[in-house]
Amino acid sequence: MSALSALQPISHPMFTLHKISVQVKRDDQIDEVISGNKWRKLKYNLLHAKAINAKGIITFGGCFSNHIHACALACKQQQLSAIGIIRGEADNQDNYTLAWAKHWGMQLSFVDRKTYRLRNEKSYLQHLQQQYPDYLIVPEGGSNALALIGMAEVIDELNQQSEFDTLLSPVGSGGTLAGLISADKNQHKILGISVLKQDGYLVKQVNDLLPEHAKAHTNWQLMSQYHGGGYAKFSAQDAQRIRSFSAVVGIDFEPVYSGKMILALLDLMSTGYFPAHHRIVLLHTGGLQGLAGMFERGILNPNEWPSLPAPPVQ
């Protein structure tokens, strides 16, 4: 089986200084839109939807959600209908992320924060399923048991591509990390970098997602100190450090997910966390479309970041 994404060695003066080798698992290159962990997490969900003859998918996300953006196109490609339950106001519906989602045929349903908070509640989901009996409900970020099967394939590919000691991945809902842990047979260390500030519940959430056979795995750790102020928060200096790193290694990272992993890598390295000759793999989870929302809100200057495909004409 050939790997879905490349494993690319990168060089940086810091790596030379600390005698460490670093490679990037280029899941960002899987597809221009359905990239990174989105592709992996959607794969078996969409196959399942087709197998049960579902009319489509219902899923959840914020106004700038990478998952909503990717899911909309993936459903269109698979001839499935898509309904996105979006946290926030309908006046966001023309932003970059949602304009594309609509363009690809996703029906958007805006809900207030209180309603959105019910997204994992059994009774709310039962009600939703009654309302849309022909649809498969996929949780926020796609993180369910089927997503883990897709994420596990990253480890299968890596095992064929290279030997390594530690795999780093950004963590939001925990599905990506749980999938990686589930497939690793305790032969590597898996470091999850939380991008959220109040992440006290995350270790339990990852454990709850893990299949029985992986619940005893001790090969992983969640690092909570690299959220940089909270979800989608970062200082101008940190944004600059991510851009500088990208310029040196020749790979773009964004500051909400993969960029925080980069800042964690640099910090851990400078504090001597990794011994000499350690072999690191960084999982590039994609998410570059999320830059558009930050350009739109004036948080980032588009001239300093990679350009994105123009938004669709409404």
Ligand SMILES: Cc1ncc(COP(=O)(O)O)c(C=O)c1O
């Ligand atoms: C680009 C990107 N990277 C990483 C993550 C984190 O993945 P997870 O929610 O599975 O922890 C997300 C989340 O949704 C994401 O969009």
